[in-house]
Amino acid sequence: MRKLEGRWALVTGSSRGIGQQIALGLARRGCNIIVHGREARNGRKTIELLAGCEVQTHLVAGDLATEPGIRAVIDGVNAHPGTLDILYNNAAISNRSTPLFEFPMEVWLQTFQVNLFAMIRLCNAFAPGMRERGYGRIINLTSGIADQPNLAPYSVSKAAVDKYSRDLACELKDANVLVNYLDPGWLKTDLGGPNAWEDVETVLPGALVPALLDDNGPTGRLYSAQDYKMLER
Ligand SMILES: NC(=O)c1ccc[n+]([C@@H]2O[C@H](COP(=O)([O-])OP(=O)(O)OC[C@H]3O[C@@H](n4cnc5c(N)ncnc54)[C@H](OP(=O)(O)O)[C@@H]3O)[C@@H](O)[C@H]2O)c1
Structure with missing residues (x-):
């Protein structure tokens, strides 16, 4: 059950919402967790919640x-005592609903910065080490999200995430660094809003599936967390 015992995972945006659930789910499988939020104080609640899981924790902010x-x-990840085995790129922002032709360029740029370019920077920083060590x-x-042009910067950034994930998977093919992308479903979080179909807890256990894959398992694939929601968390 504690298949990830001794591993270290960075979960970006684990101060609340889906990232917090993912951090808890990984920790229950024995994984040590690097919690992340924009500011250190935002991550403290998750650190407290992880205290019952008998794993090591580290907090980074940015x-x-x-x-x-x-x-x-x-730098915060590199300062922690272990090597990074799992990079869970979860942090993202959405947009205020806006007619497609009226989104200011700054909104497009900021959305892509947080949702795509920051992810690419983190992969550039940590994937080569995973390849060298033969595990990641x-x-x-x-x-x-589909057919919502009123949220186009968000939805287009996520389409780019899919393509980037497949390219990265190809780059790391045969290195036992498996790269997959996860659709959590529409969940009640600050981003998903109160009208979402599912509670945030339903992202588990599905969100753990791509982290628990056996060596040289599937890579470059889409996983849907809601496909697994009836299974034990
Ligand atoms: N909720 C849904 O229905 C849904 C559906 C499909 C996909 N998703 C995806 O699931 C992921 C998590 O979404 P969520 O619903 O859990 O969102 P959320 O509740 O709004 O939480 C967002 C998380 O990302 C962090 N974050 C936001 N902006 C950041 C920035 N500029 N720099 C660093 N960290 C930042 C936040 O940290 P702070 O606490 O420090 O602000 C927080 O931990 C996102 O990738 C989202 O696109 C969500």
Whole structure:
């Protein structure tokens, strides 16, 4: 059951919402967790929740919309006592509903910065070490959002995440660094809103599946967390 015993995972955006659930789910499988939020104080609640899981924890902070923030996350991870085995790229922002032709360019740029470019920076920082060590699991959060041009910067950034994940999987083929992307479903979180179909807890256990894959398992694939929601968390 504690298949990830001794491993270390960075879960970006694990201060609340889906990332917090993923951090808890991984920790229950024995995985040590690097919690991340924009500010350190945002991550403290998750650190408290993890206290019952008998794993080691480390806290990093940084705004993924800024270069110093991304640097702080990378440096914070490199300062922790282990090597990174699992990179769970979960943090993202959505948009205020806006007519498609009226989105300011700044909104497009900021959305892509947080949702895609920061993810690429983290993969650039940590995937080569995983390849050298012959073990890694990278999971990128995507979305099933469709036919909502009023949220186009968000949905287009997620389409780019899918393509990037497949390219990265190809780059790391045969290195036992498995790269997959996860659609969590529409969940009640700050981002998903109160009208979402599912409670945030239903992201488990499905979100763990791409982290628990056996060596040289599937890579470059889409996983849907809601396909597994009836199984034990
Ligand atoms: N909820 C849904 O229905 C749904 C559906 C499809 C996909 N997703 C995806 O699932 C992932 C998690 O979503 P969620 O619903 O859990 O969102 P959420 O409740 O809004 O939580 C967002 C998380 O990301 C962090 N974050 C936000 N902006 C950041 C920034 N600029 N720099 C660093 N960290 C930042 C937040 O940290 P702070 O606490 O420090 O702000 C928080 O931990 C996202 O990739 C989202 O696109 C969600």
